[in-house]
Amino acid sequence: GQQLNQSPQSMFIQEGEDVSMNCTSSSIFNTWLWYKQEPGEGPVLLIALYKAGELTSNGRLTAQFGITRKDSFLNISASIPSDVGIYFCAGQPIYNAGNMLTFGGGTRLMVKP
């Protein structure tokens, strides 16, 4: 089963609002990734984080790798309708030679124009 707790499960916001979502784990991770998935498609990589404390931006998206290495958050500023989708966090546990990913349950984002 999945080991990452992702919250919130869903958000329904007004266009222009900022969004924040996060993931926590009971295990230490050495990499955190954030993906976006639209219906019928595979996950698309948004941001990759490789160091504890790292803060990385990609346009209106900002993500941070928690200093405890057990959590990460993703912020989206000034949301627009095309931000609609499901956002997944994923991590690579520290003792994982194959770099297999463990995923959170997803945050479904809906944006009202």
Next chain:
Amino acid sequence: DTGVSQDPRHKITKRGQNVTFRCDPISEHNRLYWYRQTLGQGPEFLTYFQNEAQLEKSRLLSDRFSAERPKGSFSTLEIQRTEQGDSAMYLCASSLNTQYFGPGTRLTVL
């Protein structure tokens, strides 16, 4: 398009039939992963290859499932004697370090 590709995109089959899916990774990527995603859940790891060697399998990969990557390039995932519980999206990802996913194959078992 030089991303990960998967074929077919959709497959509908009857219970008990065998199905095979193909994944073509990004050409220089040496690692290839298969994941399964059911409705409302995040993807779950099934198996991975480094070049042509299958190095790890999840406990989710029952003996009805087999995966190959014969020349270290494309990979196939076969499910024998399909069951309704096999209905899911099957995702392939490839990497040198960071994993990039294909569009998936949606399997429906009737």
